[in-house]
Structures are given as structure tokens and as C-alpha cells.
Amino acid sequence: MAETNASVEHGLDHEGAEVTGAEVAHASTEHHAEPLLLGFAPPVAVVSASMIVLLAILAWKGVPKLIGSGLDAKIAEIKSQLAEARALRAEAEALRKEYADKIANAEKDATAMLDHARHEAEAIVAKAEADTTETIARREKIAQDKIGAAELAAVTDLRNQAAAAAAAAAKGLIAANHSAYADKALVDQAIAGI
Incomplete structure (x- = not known):
């Protein structure tokens, strides 16, 4: 997409032909649809949920206690x-x-x-x-x-x-x-x- 915007800004399309100013204005105002996980979750929610699950697994496995005991030993x-x-x-x-x-x-x-x-x-x-x-x-x-x-x-x-x-x-x-x-x-x- 960055290549398309760069080529549109220089007045070239995918085939290398010149693009007019109206087409450039139309290409820059165009919105793309964001991808969704299973059709309903945006990427931010997926990353947040993954982090929560990872933190829950770490808490369940006792990693904070290990980190705490390691820090206590170091102290x-x-x-x-x-x-x-x-x-x-x-x-x-x-x-x-x-x-x-x-x-x-x-x-x-x-x-x-x-x-x-x-x-x-x-x-x-x-x-x-x-x-x-x-x-x-x-x-x-x-x-x-x-x-x-x-x-x-x-x-x-x-x-x-x-x-x-x-x-x-x-x-x-x-x-x-x-x-x-x-x-x-x-x-x-x-x-x-x-």
C-alpha cells in the first residue's frame, strides 16, 4: 500500500502510466477495510486478548513467584x-x-x-x-x-x-x-x- 501511495504521489499507476490529479485525490481519500478476526474482532482486541491470556498463563504457572523469589534471592x-x-x-x-x-x-x-x-x-x-x-x-x-x-x-x-x-x-x-x-x-x- 505504501508503494501504491508513493507511485500515486509521483503520478504513476501499477503499469507505470501517468495518473491524473483527480485520480490521485480519489486514491488518497479511499478507505480500506480493516481485517477482523473471525469477522468480529479487530487486531487491537486480538493483541490485547492475547496479552491477557499470556499474563493469565504466566500467573497460573507461578512466574511472578519465580520472579519474586529470584528478586528476593538477589536482594x-x-x-x-x-x-x-x-x-x-x-x-x-x-x-x-x-x-x-x-x-x-x-x-x-x-x-x-x-x-x-x-x-x-x-x-x-x-x-x-x-x-x-x-x-x-x-x-x-x-x-x-x-x-x-x-x-x-x-x-x-x-x-x-x-x-x-x-x-x-x-x-x-x-x-x-x-x-x-x-x-x-x-x-x-x-x-x-x-
């Missing part, structure tokens, strides 16, 4: 997946909190270690200063003792040299001032004093 599966996701999220949150606590504790431990190391370093420096002061004092004492010993040795050496010089000088004086007669008189005087 239950989705709910279980959601519950599992919630559990995983709670577990992840617990792990995150645990690691956050560990990080906080590690920072506290690091701070405590740093403070301990600082105190230890200060103690080591203080001990080193005390040891250095003690060593310096000990070395000063040793140096003073050495200086005192050197002074004592120098004084002793000076005394020995002075004594030796005095003895030599006395020997020279005695030898110059005393003769054999003077010695005899001294010996006699010493014997008389006894």
Missing part, C-alpha cells in the same frame, strides 16, 4: 554483600585506628628516645668535663711536684756546689794562714781541752 545476596562490605569497612577502620595508634606510640617512643639520648649526651659531656677537670688538676699537681722536685734538686745542687766551693775556699784559706807551727799549737790546745 538477599546484595544484603549479604553489603553486610560483608560493612564488616570489611569496620575491619579496615580498626586497622587504620591500630596503625594510627602505632604511629602515635612510635612518635612518643621516638621523642622519649631523643630525650633519653639528649640526657645521656649531657651526662657524657658532664662526665667528660669532670674527667678533664680532674685530669688537668692531676697533671697540674704532677707538674707542681716535678717543679718542686726540680727546685729541691736545684737548691740541693746549689748547696752542694756552695759547700764544695766553701770547702775549697776554706782549704785554701787554712793552707795560706796556717803553718806547721800553727797546727802544732792548735793540736796542743785541742789536747789540753780534753
Whole structure:
């Protein structure tokens, strides 16, 4: 029918001959009879009745229950997946909190270690200063003792040299001032004093 209308619009009939404008107007106003099922039902009613029968058969066979149970199973599966996701999220949150606590504790431990190391370093420096002061004092004492010993040795050496010089000088004086007669008189005087 679409071909007929298209050919009529172009001015051609079935045989390809030209059709006049009046014939075209007559062809477009013409109504065709709609087909009827068994002579009394139009196609819309047949399709509607078929759909109603199909839906009734599906309802009678329990298809809505099957669809409902399938949807219920899918809903239950989705709910279980959601519950599992919630559990995983709670577990992840617990792990995150645990690691956050560990990080906080590690920072506290690091701070405590740093403070301990600082105190230890200060103690080591203080001990080193005390040891250095003690060593310096000990070395000063040793140096003073050495200086005192050197002074004592120098004084002793000076005394020995002075004594030796005095003895030599006395020997020279005695030898110059005393003769054999003077010695005899001294010996006699010493014997008389006894």
C-alpha cells in the first residue's frame, strides 16, 4: 500500500502510466477495510486478548513467584554483600585506628628516645668535663711536684756546689794562714781541752 501511495504521489499507476490529479485525490481519500478476526474482532482486541491470556498463563504457572523469589534471592545476596562490605569497612577502620595508634606510640617512643639520648649526651659531656677537670688538676699537681722536685734538686745542687766551693775556699784559706807551727799549737790546745 505504501508503494501504491508513493507511485500515486509521483503520478504513476501499477503499469507505470501517468495518473491524473483527480485520480490521485480519489486514491488518497479511499478507505480500506480493516481485517477482523473471525469477522468480529479487530487486531487491537486480538493483541490485547492475547496479552491477557499470556499474563493469565504466566500467573497460573507461578512466574511472578519465580520472579519474586529470584528478586528476593538477589536482594538477599546484595544484603549479604553489603553486610560483608560493612564488616570489611569496620575491619579496615580498626586497622587504620591500630596503625594510627602505632604511629602515635612510635612518635612518643621516638621523642622519649631523643630525650633519653639528649640526657645521656649531657651526662657524657658532664662526665667528660669532670674527667678533664680532674685530669688537668692531676697533671697540674704532677707538674707542681716535678717543679718542686726540680727546685729541691736545684737548691740541693746549689748547696752542694756552695759547700764544695766553701770547702775549697776554706782549704785554701787554712793552707795560706796556717803553718806547721800553727797546727802544732792548735793540736796542743785541742789536747789540753780534753
